[in-house]
Amino acid sequence: MQQLRISDYGYLSDARSGALVGIDGSVDWWCPPRFDGPSVFGRLLDPNGGHFRLAPVGAGDPGYRVERAYRPDTLVLRTVHHTPYGSVAVTDALAAEIGARAHDLGKNSPAVLIRVVEGLSGRVRMALDFAPRPEYGLLTPYLHEQPGGGVLAGAGPTVLVLRAGDLPLRAGRDRVTHEFEISAGQVVGMDVAFGQTYGTPPVRLDPVAALAETTRAWEAFRETHGYSGRYPELVRHSATVLAGLTYARSGAVIAAPTTSLPERIGGDRNYDYRYSWLRDFSLTMRALWVAACPDETSRLFAWVARSIGRVGDEPVPVLFGVEGERDVSEHHCHHVRGYLDSRPVRIGNDAWRQRQLDVPGEVMSAVWRLRDYLGGSFEEELREMVLGLTEQVASTWHLPDRGMWETREEERHYLSSKVSCWLAMDRAVGLADRLGDRADPRRWAGVRDEIRAAVLREGWNDRIGAFTGAFGSPELDASVLALPVAHFLPATDPRMRSTIAVVERELGTDNGLVRRWATDPAGFLLCSFWLVECLVMAGEPRRAEELFERVVGNANDVGLFSEQIDLTSGAQLGNTPQALSHIGLINAAWRLTEPESF
Incomplete structure (x- = not known):
């Protein structure tokens, strides 16, 4: 066969x-x-x-x-x-x-x-x-x-x-x-x-x-869902795919319905994606907000709040099972050959054990987006979760972690993680009036400003002329394209303009795709859609539109995206269909419609 x-x-x-x-x-x-x-x-x-x-x-x-x-x-x-x-x-x-x-x-x-x-x-x-x-x-x-x-x-x-x-x-x-x-x-x-x-x-x-x-x-x-923006057929289809990646009983959205489809044929970066990632949470919320309705966003948030439970000293897991299970320990299926002999085939995902400092920021951003639905004074469980996440960030933001790409190498001070910590503290300050007597917005604002100063000081590389993937590192990482999306820096800031240009030149490809880093052999669809958003926010809507249309051309014949695209053959790679890719499409289409909407 x-x-x-x-x-x-x-x-x-x-x-x-x-x-x-x-x-x-x-x-x-x-x-x-x-x-x-x-x-x-x-x-x-x-x-x-x-x-x-x-x-x-x-x-x-x-x-x-x-x-x-x-x-x-x-x-x-x-x-x-x-x-x-x-x-x-x-x-x-x-x-x-x-x-x-x-x-x-x-x-x-x-x-x-x-x-x-x-x-x-x-x-x-x-x-x-x-x-x-x-x-x-x-x-x-x-x-x-x-x-x-x-x-x-x-x-x-x-x-x-x-x-x-x-x-x-x-x-x-x-x-x-x-x-x-x-x-x-x-x-x-x-x-x-x-x-x-x-x-x-x-x-x-x-x-x-x-x-x-x-x-x-x-x-x-x-x-029951409406969308009035640009590229309505593409957005509606991607929203339908997201609905098909939703576990209806809990509201959890899985990353993909498959395991171990390789990021590189014959390689070992083959992971089980049949779980729900908090890392993707705010991006998912944005997409559902645009292309679905508040019922989906509210159900997803309720699932996250129940899954996290009471926040203690241990890091909040980056992913959960579809009914909120924490322990999704990984093992190898040695009897399974793997897609085109790409091994190992993994069941479970040990990323749940990692420290990923971006997780609280994703959750806090979602709370902020839903604040009008959550009421002027939060109920006890929600209030305790927000307070717990805020204090955890305040005490741990200076630590190294594994970053949003979940590397299985040593921990580093990843820029995207620090920006997410800044986002968590910024949102906590804005939500303080709903959090009761234990809210401490003045101290939180001080931590927020300390994080921002560290990112601007340690994350910028003068020689390259760009923000890089980790503090003190010369290595580019396309995750820095999320800085304008998170409103950490406007895309028109000279440092951000330079970063966008360097990423596009060094990590971009002839077919418009963007790699996550220089050694990545494939274009990563989410990062490509982030570049579309950055170009819109930088005042280049025509270039953004042209790039968007090139990127969406990588869908298969029925409009599905996997995670990555092989730069030589144009073949789809990674688990499929990939929620992040369809989320990226929805958010980029809406950014093209309403540049200042998020």
């Missing part, structure tokens, strides 16, 4: 779990019933990891071509296969609960993968290959034909039931294979329902009716 490119995958979501379906018709990744659960289809990371392929016989022969698109404002994916003998459409979705609408989408999803085949012209012979391999390929299930049709696959704690209407499915030793013909006007619905051996049994539903219901649920969700 030839490995598909990362960009060859479309994304399905039920706001509880995510699945990737390839342009070849194969579902190669699905982790029911939670984003961070074990996969039942994992061919994305190993040829023997399990899959469910549904495509014409002879796909890839001369005269064969594929086109695909999401139904508008949904994550319902329609793939049309054109063959010499006719055309057929396969529409895929993860089922919504019957009757779910708007913000109920995903809260009680039934964990069912829907696939509906529709004959469009001629007569096409289709091939089905169902080979589940639960627990990242560790288990090969027993297959049993069911009374009334369908095949049950059971292994360990997992049960899957494949149903395909009247098709006479037969259980093989370790897979189900079947061929059938479909003519113009015919429709065949099939589904794979997940259940637990000792718990909830698989749900039985009508796949055609469930597909229509799921489509309506997504459309109703988008109808």
Whole structure:
């Protein structure tokens, strides 16, 4: 089997779990019933990891071509296969609960993968290959034909039931294979329902009716959201992707639904992104504020406040599980080959143990943004969290940390972390009148000003003519583009203008992408969108618009972004779809619309 490119995958979501379906018709990744659960289809990371392929016989022969698109404002994916003998459409979705609408989408999803085949012209012979391999390929299930049709696959704690209407499915030793013909006007619905051996049994539903219901649920969700800025189709689609990266039960937004897709093919920077990062919090809040509605932002904030709990002396973790779990300890799946042999394959993410001083600033910035919704006097838990974060920053800002890129090397005094500490103290001063008698805005303002002075003194490099990635370092880091975005310095400040120019010259590329640092072999999409924002704020809207349109051209055929772009081949790299990339698009589009909006 030839490995598909990362960009060859479309994304399905039920706001509880995510699945990737390839342009070849194969579902190669699905982790029911939670984003961070074990996969039942994992061919994305190993040829023997399990899959469910549904495509014409002879796909890839001369005269064969594929086109695909999401139904508008949904994550319902329609793939049309054109063959010499006719055309057929396969529409895929993860089922919504019957009757779910708007913000109920995903809260009680039934964990069912829907696939509906529709004959469009001629007569096409289709091939089905169902080979589940639960627990990242560790288990090969027993297959049993069911009374009334369908095949049950059971292994360990997992049960899957494949149903395909009247098709006479037969259980093989370790897979189900079947061929059938479909003519113009015919429709065949099939589904794979997940259940637990000792718990909830698989749900039985009508796949055609469930597909229509799921489509309506997504459309109703988008109808509750408005956006009046530039590039509305791009922004609405990215907002829909963010909704599909949201764990509806808690409101947590995950970084991506995949693990261990490499930042460099054959490299070892392969991490599990199926968690929610506080590092990304204020950026996520900005994007949801622009393209969603206060309900999403309020739910996300409530999840963060509950997850953090009472702040003590220990650093607040940079990431949590989707229901607020702190311990997401990392281990390697040695039996999994990895995407194009990129190892290790990691489950869990040990970045939760790191000291990252930017975290409180992200949270405090979000509190500031939601202050009008949170009331003139904060409730006890919120007040205690804000006070705890503020005092933690006041006592620790001078320490080194791992920085926003979560390096696994030694700690350093990263500039972006210090700026985030400044942001935390600045927001605390502004919120002091809501924090009761223990608020100390005069002392906090003194700490804020001390941090600012340190950044301006230690972060600026005269020889390079730019702010660099860490105090005393000559190394450029594109994270300094966040300084104007955080309002630490205006983009028109001479030092910031010089920094933007140096970053664009030294870290920019011919195709408009920006690398995080000079040794990074790939363009990082978030940093590229930050440059767009900086150019707008520096008074160069035309250049910003031109750059924005070049960067968004790196989306795949269904408008999805991974984390990075290979500078030689243009291939997408890293976990996909990547929330930060879509967040960057939304925020840059709004900055182009309203330059002083944030």
